[in-house]
Each structure stands twice: as C-alpha cells, then as structure tokens.
Amino acid sequence: xxxxxxxxxxxxxxxxxxxxxxxxxxxxxxxxxxxxxxxxxxxxxxxxxxxxxxxxxxxxxxxxxxxxxxxxxxxxxxxxxxxxxxxxxxxxxxxxxxxxxxxxxxxxxxxxxxxxxxxxxxxxxxxxxxxxxxxxxxxxxxxxxxxxxxxxxxxxxxxxxxxxxxxxxxxxxxxxxxxxxxxxxxxxxxxxxxxxxxxxxxxxxxxxxxxxxxxxxxxxxxxxxxxxxxxxxxxxxxxxxxxxxxxxxxxxxxxxxxxxxxxxxxxxxxxxxxxx
Numbered sequence: 001x002x003x004x005x006x007x008x009x010x011x012x013x014x015x016x017x018x019x020x021x022x023x024x025x026x027x028x029x030x031x032x033x034x035x036x037x038x039x040x041x042x043x044x045x046x047x048x049x050x051x052x053x054x055x056x057x058x059x060x061x062x063x064x065x066x067x068x069x070x071x072x073x074x075x076x077x078x079x080x081x082x083x084x085x086x087x088x089x090x091x092x093x094x095x096x097x098x099x100x101x102x103x104x105x106x107x108x109x110x111x112x113x114x115x116x117x118x119x120x121x122x123x124x125x126x127x128x129x130x131x132x133x134x135x136x137x138x139x140x141x142x143x144x145x146x147x148x149x150x151x152x153x154x155x156x157x158x159x160x161x162x163x164x165x166x167x168x169x170x171x172x173x174x175x176x177x178x179x180x181x182x183x184x185x186x187x188x189x190x191x192x193x194x195x196x197x198x199x200x201x202x203x204x205x206x207x208x209x210x211x212x213x214x215x216x217x218x219x220x221x222x223x224x225x226x227x228x229x230x231x232x233x234x235x236x237x238x239x240x241x242x243x244x245x246x247x248x249x250x251x252x253x254x255x256x257x258x259x260x261x262x263x264x265x266x267x268x269x270x271x272x273x274x275x276x
Contacts, residue, residue: 104265
C-alpha cells in the first residue's frame, strides 16, 4: 500500500528526468524513506533501480529523435566506475540518519545550482551552464581565444574525467543520478546543444546507476514490491516529461522544480537532524 502511495512521486521524478535531464532522481530517496517506509540504506539501493530504469526508459524517446550520443555517453558513464564503487562502499559505513542529513545538503545544493541565473553580460542563461562554468574554471589557465587545440582537448578530457568520477561517487553514495552535473559537463566539454545533453545525460545516469547497483547488490536487498511500481510510475512520467520539454522552456521547468527541491531538502534536513 505504501509503495502505491509513493508511486505518484515516482511519476514526478520521471517527469523531471524526461524534461530537464536531471535533478528528478534526487527526490527518489526521500520518497522511498518518508512515503514508502524504507530505511535510508535500502532506499539508496532501491533508488538505483528506479533511477536507472527510469533514465534508460526516458532516453529511448530522445534516442529516436537523434538526441543521444551512445558512444560518448557510455564512456562518460564508465569513467565514473571507480567513484561509484567507492561511494557505495562508504555509504554502507555511514549511520542511516547521518546519511539522510548529508543527503539533504546535496538536495539544497542541487536546488541552488539549478536555479537559472544571469550571465556576466546580464543575459539569462540556463541553470545547467552555471554548474558547468564553475567546474570548467578549475581547468582554465588561459582565455579560450588564445588556448591551443591541444590545451582545449586536455581540458575537455580532464573535465570529463573529474565530472564523471564525481557523479559516479554521488551515485554510489546516495543513489542519485547526478544529471544536474552531467548536463553542463556535456554542454561545455563536448559542446553538445541542450537537447543532446539532456538526452545523453539519461544514458550516463543509467550506466552510473547500473555500476553502483553492482557495487551494492551483494550487501543490500532490493525490495521489488516497492521498486517495481515506483519504476513503472517513473517510466510513465518520463514519457510525459519528454513531451513537456518540447513545449515548455527548460528555464521555466527548472524554476518550478527548484522550489520543490527546496521544500524537500529543508524537510529532510529538519527530520534527520532531529534524531541525530
């Protein structure tokens, strides 16, 4: 019964994944804990099933539209293997309520980074690029105009490796997809346009989730009675989200979703802190 009650939230998560390519998966763990009644460690494992299947299901419609780069997306996901396995190992050692408390900061951080901001020239730009600019600055030692082709390629590879490892670690630790980091990396490092970045990010999320699940499956149990209806709802939501993305600006969708993330993040922080 609790799984059925949580299913509408799975639909919402799928909508977010299908429309903006990331961020939605970060709601899976709170939904599984506070609505479906799982403990945090079980929820982060079940989340990997839900998020991975929903992302791959949502990717199919993008693939038919030619918006998924299969080769680069698979490589990007595999780059995070080490981080994913490390995150899964560390997650098992963290007490449940502390894991949730730390997770609440990730939710709030994602909300902050996904909010559309003004660029330096005063023009509005997608929230996804804000994250990517911050990441790319770490590898910038010369203006783009004077950078050599070799320098640009080296920075691109470094950005992909670092971002892939960070996303893999977050996936293994918290059971999230990390699309709010993947999308900007694809835009800035691989020069994808936004539709291609959104579609390809779903493939990366699926690969990361599968790797993290393999790192947990020997020590964690997936409660399929919860995972299956939640995943089905998520897949249906991703189809709706894909259609919404064709009609509603990503900026508008991101603003609405950020408000939801702020509410959920604050609730998880207060609830988990009260029992620490």
